[in-house]
Amino acid sequence: MDISDVLTRLRTFADARDWQQFHTPRNLTLALVGEVGELAELVQWRTDDDVLALARTEAGREALADERADVFTYLVELADTLGIDLDRAVHAKIDKNAVKYPVELARGSNAKYTELGTP
Numbered sequence: 001m002d003i004s005d006v007l008t009r010l011r012t013f014a015d016a017r018d019w020q021q022f023h024t025p026r027n028l029t030l031a032l033v034g035e036v037g038e039l040a041e042l043v044q045w046r047t048d049d050d051v052l053a054l055a056r057t058e059a060g061r062e063a064l065a066d067e068r069a070d071v072f073t074y075l076v077e078l079a080d081t082l083g084i085d086l087d088r089a090v091h092a093k094i095d096k097n098a099v100k101y102p103v104e105l106a107r108g109s110n111a112k113y114t115e116l117g118t119p
Helices: 003-016 025-043 050-053 059-081 086-100
Strands: none
Touching: 003 059, 025 050, 025 059, 050 059, 059 086
8 A cells, every 4th residue: 555645645535625624633633533433333342253253244344444444544644734754653663662572572472561571
């Protein structure tokens, strides 16, 4: 996936509707939170097996895909509005996590980095 292509399409879509005026950091953050809530609602009170079964149905897969796409598009728009290079930010965060969670301490563990100890 090319995020720049997605961003271009999102900008074109919003520009055609004169929506950029509403795409403030606060509004986009709240919209993102709302969409995460809608995604969570699809899996709430279900077991992991239930969620996997839902994803195997056409309607369930479409609903899960739609909500994930909404979350992603708001995240991309928010990063754009704030001048954040999302690609660079993601790679930088992975690098930070690699330091916080060294393989020799974190492998097979779900402990927070503050609980891992030292090598």
